[in-house]
Amino acid sequence: MKIEKSKSLFERANNSIPGGVNSPVRAFKAVGGDPLFIKSAKGAHLYDEDGNKYIELINSWGPMILGHANELIEEAVQKSLSNSFSFGAPTKAEVEMAELITQMVPSIEKVRMVNSGTEATMSAVRLARGYTGRNKIIKFEGCYHGHGDSFLIAAGSGVATMGSPDSPGVTQGTANDTLTAPYNNLESVVKLLEQNKDQVAAIILEPVAGNMGCVLPKEGFLEGLRKLCDENGIVLIFDEVMTGFRLAKGGAQEVFNVKPDMTTLGKIIGGGMPVGAYGGKKEIMDFVSPSGPVYQAGTLSGNPIAMAAGLAMLNYLNDHPEVYSQIAKATEDIEKGYQDTLKKLGKPYTINRIGSMISLFFTNKKVTNFEEAKSCDTQLFGKYFRQMLNNGIYLAPSQFETLFISTSITADIVGQIVSANERSLKVV
Template sequence: MAEQKKNRSEVLMERAQKVIPGGVNSPVRSWQNVGMTPRFIQGSTGPYIFDVDGRKYIDYICSWGPMILGHNNSEVLDAVVRTAENGLSFGTPTELEVEIAEYICERIPHVDMIRMVNSGTEAVMSAIRLARGYTGKNKIIKFAGNYHGHSDCLLVDAGSGLMTQGIPGSAGVPEGCTQDTLSAVYNDIASVEELFKANKDEIACVIVEPVAANMGVVPPQPGFLQGLRELCTKYHALLIFDEVITGFRLAFGGAAEVFGITPDLVTYGKIIGGGMPVGAYGGRRDIMEMVAPLGPVYQAGTLSGNPVAMAAGLAQLKILYENRGDYAVLSANADKLYEGMKEIIRRYELPATVNHIGSLGSVFFTDAEVTNYSIAKTADTGEFARYFRFMLEHDINVAPSQFEAMFLSLAHTDDIIQYTLDTFEAYAKTRRDEIESDL
């Protein structure tokens, strides 16, 4: 039998593996845990992406969240092109940096000042340093299954790619880097208070994904975030909301707006760059004034506030703010999708569950209610791989990991959502028939 000709993605992956570790520049892209070769993407528009072989997919990754308007939005693209014509980078202050900072600070009540950086990881790393500098304390509390980037002190019980690959931490991180990182149980306020009591006057901050989205999507239980706010106030620690995923996506004011909680500091990611590499951290004026060159907490970035990224971000933020009613439309469409998936799971009696909030959602292949990291880890990753492959075969691109979120955009229409549900039902029927035939 003649050997099957490789597609361009397979050829590119072979080339990439010779010069890039694992062939990818971020681990989840490798598709190792679903046993496939990743598709190399060359273009996108609206709800679709196109691979190098010309195949079109409905996309539920949305560049891991920032493409809330859909891919290649014309207004954002125009802003990028106009700005790029003046130059790609200067390493000096630009007016666009001021404009986007003013735009955010004037519209987000808990952000008096903001500092632009180049990634969500950098934003979180800087916010934690600032919290330590402001409070004069060293220890921090994070939550098992929450992922805050790959800085050394936060690779403790992290979710996301570490969870997918079964890596408890990372080689190359000295014990001293994590000795002041304490891990609590998400949605368990008692576990947080126990750490405060056991480390009296030593906790600088609590950092949390207000909606966990790196162990799959796990919303906060009623009272959990309010409990964190009260404990931080009581023990004179800062509350940091990591809104790299939820910021400007759940609502313009992010999870802080949705749940009515005021964090002391907040971190944002690529959504404020329209999908370009960018991040930011901001918060109360008295805290942010500790940042150099105004204060003693040093943080720098040669290309932070890149004008092209600022132009893209400002264009997208203006669209989102001026059309805030679209958040309700997006949530309603998400309800159709995720509640529809729940109904299919019930009808076909599959051992699975769906968590969702706003436009974020995920299918867990466990019949347990997923409220924390330990329960999330009971999900059947082998079954997820089967689901992933089925959806891909039907031209639907979901995250290649049980422990990543699905993202809806405003470009996903009713017809697209219905096709997705029809495909999911076909998968459910196929799996039910296979399970029954094995009995």
């Protein structure tokens, strides 16, 4: 596999871009080697600048449910392009998108468009604070909600503790208002609420974690959080930037039958284009300016090109619910193929999967929270990643990222993935 052009581009990039990349995980630091520079993608395949072809299992971190460069979405974008790229003014497409989201996600009664998942979570937390008149939030270790200051907080020692800044530039004052708890640990949340009575505005979490690898909620965890929020006047926020419209038309909240007060959404509502949204109960959303006092704005919010792409995507998913069983079946077949190989080779492993999200952990223990995920053999994963790349499979370049399967992953491609997995595992 030749990667001379990618190497040259990375050297150039380091002269003008911090670390040579515009998002840290792209740098391949967790798996070794230099990043590949992608030139194009179609269906289930990526093509790098050197002309190498890969089956890819990231799908732009989730939104490409219908595969790359889907004709339906391309057509919608091309049609919209002729009307101009941005207006900074209301459009019909924004209204149609809001109506479609509220139809597909019953807990969302009103929704505000923004430009990214990070912007959505930042805005949702600000709104929860403004609505409740409280300052503190509870987040869970290993749940990633973007790079907003409130979310870059690491848990300290003990079951749950006051946060400390996890990145320079995050103030201790911000950290003091962010409480952290282990994922799937309801008792730690109860303890935090007792220690901070009537001070917590919101509890925010990924209902299925995707940023410590794929980690599912234990039975009763989401239901327990819903009950605690009801009892304490707290806004429950589901960050469904990854799971929204991927696990079901109504997201993870539909799968687990737990309704949050607010939901954040991401790239999938733009068909993969830069976009996000936050929504929820009418009485909460009406606190957003210009209806209410909580300010949030954006010139590019509801961008017409992103709305056109997103409407094409969501309308298709809404009209074709069989997509969800299709991509879940493909993912299940990958899981079975992996299990057969790992058992045959005697490798320690745990596989977490729900629907079309899946993670392979190199450990023989269950992975239900971030501490357990961090105990996996990350060095082995790095070797495995590089071997899979050599065998034509492009995985997420981190043990702590879930994989996403699209409708482009046919039975034949599943077979290629499983075969590449076996060849890779034999040499790591």
